[in-house]
Amino acid sequence: MLSEQSAATVRATLPAVGAALAEITERFYAGLFAARPELLRDLFNRGNQAAGTQRQALAGSIAAFATYLLDHPEERPDAMLGRIAHKHASLGVTAEQYALVHEHLFAAIADVLGEAVTPEVAAAWDEVYWLMANALIAIEKRLYAERGGSEWREWEVVGRVEETADVATFRLRPADGRPAPGFRAGQYVSVQVELADGARQTRQYSLSAAPGSPVRQISVKRVRGGAAAPDGEVSNHLHARVRVGDRLRLSAAYGDLVLAGTEAPLLLASAGIGVTPMVAMLGELADAGHEGRVIVVHGDRSPAEHALRADHEVYAEKLADASAHFWYETDADGSHGTGLVDLTDLAVPRGTRAYLCGPLPFMRAVRAQLIEQGVAPADIHYEVFGPDLWLGQEG
The missing domain is CATH 1.10.490.10 (Globins)
Structure with missing residues (x-):
């Protein structure tokens, strides 16, 4: 006070x-x-x-x-x-x-x-x-x-999957043989790498597999720079240099965008690489045999750029009462929306608890649409990759 x-x-x-x-x-x-x-x-x-x-x-x-x-x-x-x-x-x-x-x-x-x-x-x-x-x-x-302290541990890359032209998934196991600590779907880890100039740079990546998975998994989008910012140092390093058998230094899992133990209807909305924590949440719900209503929403530039799309669809299909709604700016087929995510015609049940992850303009637009449909602001939760520029603008 x-x-x-x-x-x-x-x-x-x-x-x-x-x-x-x-x-x-x-x-x-x-x-x-x-x-x-x-x-x-x-x-x-x-x-x-x-x-x-x-x-x-x-x-x-x-x-x-x-x-x-x-x-x-x-x-x-x-x-x-x-x-x-x-x-x-x-x-x-x-x-x-x-x-x-x-x-x-x-x-x-x-x-x-x-x-x-x-x-x-x-x-x-x-x-x-x-x-x-x-x-x-x-x-x-x-x-x-x-978490028993702030220890960094070495993890071995045991698998690498090229999800899209710019997204690679790295599957990891502890290099020291000790058990992997637990985490909750929606959380992230920090990954520290040593770059060519000797700098040790660190970035956070959401864990993109459900907690029951035998390996940890991160899905990394290659950050391409432009006039306002350089190429992503760590993401480009991981894409260009890290292969099966290599090791990475990881923190424990952190993050407070996690599913609450509730029977309330759920809406999981993502755009672009924001799909990663949502897929982990869907995997957790599917593994638990969740029976409540779940609405899955995702927006991307095209189907080819929709990372983890197969997981997105398979987990949603496993749930007892779930529906998936995808929007693509280009190359959308007749079964998906064209353009930006638009919840206008989507019936959102009263009492829905929503989780959002993606670019700030996307999350602001979805949040506004959810509030218009009667979702309480306190029931809308979000994760920002990188500096949280939303902090001073929340309503």
């Missing part, structure tokens, strides 16, 4: 701080990496830094947290904090690193806002920061304890 004095100061200064957050976070990262260049090399995603998306995500999370404290003084944004904490834990973020972030973030705030940062303003925003940081530290400590 934010103190009354700090709340008043934050409320008065939030417009100015919010307007300057983009510049503040840019200077923050510049100062942090100048002081600790190994963090950019071995912890932070260099592609997201080059594209500026990590700065946007940090700015959005700070603004969203401060706004929530003001609007809900007796509550805490647990959903937002949980998503951030799972991402941090999968990277092995430590409690000590929050002090380092604080040092460089507040130096950037003072640098950008200058004399406007009075002792009262600094104290108020310091309180906001440590409320958020300490909440994250506590959640991450619990996550580490549940």
Whole structure:
């Protein structure tokens, strides 16, 4: 809970701080990496830094947290904090690193806002920061304890499948012979690789097989760059260099987009490579003999680019009361929709619990359509690959 004095100061200064957050976070990262260049090399995603998306995500999370404290003084944004904490834990973020972030973030705030940062303003925003940081530290400590620590393990590639021209599935077993730890459908692992320049870069990939599978499985889309961003370093490395017999370093499984134990109707909506956690969920439901209503929704550029399509269809067919609805922008046949996903004519049962994964425009559009059909916002859950740029824009 934010103190009354700090709340008043934050409320008065939030417009100015919010307007300057983009510049503040840019200077923050510049100062942090100048002081600790190994963090950019071995912890932070260099592609997201080059594209500026990590700065946007940090700015959005700070603004969203401060706004929530003001609007809900007796509550805490647990959903937002949980998503951030799972991402941090999968990277092995430590409690000590929050002090380092604080040092460089507040130096950037003072640098950008200058004399406007009075002792009262600094104290108020310091309180906001440590409320958020300490909440994250506590959640991450619990996550580490549940997994027996933050150990990285080596896994051997025992299978590789070319799903599409740009998606490859890697099947993995622990290289040390110890049992594979459990996970829940919808979760992801961090994969760390050493690149040609010696950097150890890490990316998160959803586990695309159900928890009962004898192997772990990730399905990786090759990220092709453009004017705004470079090619994906890790995805292209995995596609070009990793074969059966090679080893990868993996974290434990993290992520809070997991199926709740409920008999409510389910809707699993994905687009593009967002299919990966949804296929794992479908596999889990099929293995459990789930009998409730399940609506499967997916959008892709074409049938040929629909990764894991066979699994998508087979698992849906195994369920007692499921229907699958696919939309393709090109080359759609008569049994599937053409264009973008459109739920207008899809009867969504009352009380449906929805899970979304895909590009942000897709998830925003589907969320809006579901709310129009009467699905409660609290029953719509999502996963974002990469920096969560939705944090400051949730309704």
